[in-house]
Amino acid sequence: MIKSRRRALICGIGGQDGAYLAKLLLEKNYEVMGTSRDAEGSSFNGLIHLGIQNQVQIVSMSIDDMGSVLSVIKSFLPDEIYNLAAQSSVSLSFDKPFEAMQSIAMGTLCMLEAIRFIDHPIRYYSAGTSECFGETDSIPATEITSFNPKSPYAVAKVTSHYLVANYREAYKIYACTGILFNHESSIRPDRYVTKKIIKAACKISAGSKDKLYLGNIDIARDWGSAEEYVEAMWLMLQQPFPEDFIICTGETNTLQDFVSTAFKAVNLNWVEHVVTDPALLRPTEIMVSRGDPAKALERLGWHAKCKMRDVIDLMIKAQQSVR
Structure with a gap:
């Protein structure tokens, strides 16, 4: 009997990380569906640049609308969900803090609730950020370093991080957060x-x-390669048990x-x-x-090859x- 292809849902596939992750998963023979708030009106330049826009199915979904999230997940029944959607700019969050909290924190809650509601084994990745740590000075942050957010964006991401941890413990959902430090690429939008x-x-x-x-x-800051970092996202969902990981270069x-x-x-x-x-x-x-990538190397076998x-x-x- 031929095993069916694994399915992955990438929320926010139109962004830098979403495009590189889609490319990686397609190379691993996944069936990939991506979401965008407006699938018809979005440009998806990253997917076009990588030449894979016709290899993924794209649908509209509002990450902070429970009905929208539930409908997409139920129709596709993915094996893995990567939540890379929501507001992604620290600067913008100072101007639009409500949007930051709504799209990041409420978006995470909607995703977790939908997974809890649906009777299907789903592994969930949530996009975290080094911004949660705040000032690290000379001491690199580890996975047990306390959070001290300095922006509305970081506050929302801290909320999202603890929601993932709570659902993992309370409902035994396979859910983890990748605490990624800055990562760049040629398809990074011009506003960065x-x-x-x-x-x-x-x-x-x-x-x-x-x-x-x-x-x-x-x-x-610690700057790495977005194309390398998406591999770490995938590796997190291949482990026997869900854990949170810092992903950075260490430089x-x-x-x-x-x-x-x-x-x-x-x-x-x-x-x-x-x-x-x-x-x-x-x-x-x-x-x-500053970040310490030691756990990612030890548990995932991942380390950054590209530095700044x-x-x-x-x-x-x-x-x-x-x-």
Whole structure:
């Protein structure tokens, strides 16, 4: 008897992580369904860029609408659900905090309740974030480090994290949270600072007289590769028991390091082209974010191959190819 293909539902398939995860799962012979709030009106540029838009089924679903979530899950009956949907911008969450809490926390609750209601074995992945830890200074965060969120986005993600933990314990649902540190790629949307930096560097190197306006460049983050990080998501759902994992490179650099490296890659001195704009400063800011990926290596056998400089090289090459 031929075993049927495993099914995966990716909520938020139109984003960077959703597109790379869909590609990975298709390569593993999954049947993939993706959701978007507006399946007909969304562009799905990531799927198009990866050449897989015709290999996945896409449906509309409101992540914070229980009826919508329940209907999609019941019709598809996936083996695995990856919740990558909801608001994904720290900056935007300061302007739209209600949207952050509604889409992230209520979205997670709707997903968990739907899984609890449906009599079908489903493994659930929830997208967490390093923003939950707040300031880490010189001590890398581990899976048992206390949370200290500094933005509405992070507060909503903390709520989501504890909902997953509660449903895992109370209802024995296979549910886990991937606490991912910053991860980038060539299909990162332009509104993110890393893509903004890469585009500006390439544009200026091609002759533009524009300046790059940034906020606080003294902040330090751990930047990795989105394409590598989605493999860690998949690995989490292949374990005998559900657990939460930090996914990061273990290397922290300042945003100034990122800018300097990007401009150096196109033979420019960043100091001549970058302007600090106070209007871009956030109401509260995490200055240093560090993570310890030891558990992911020990339990999942996963470690980051691409560090910040590798990611920048890949993004620069991709950006230059579209000029």
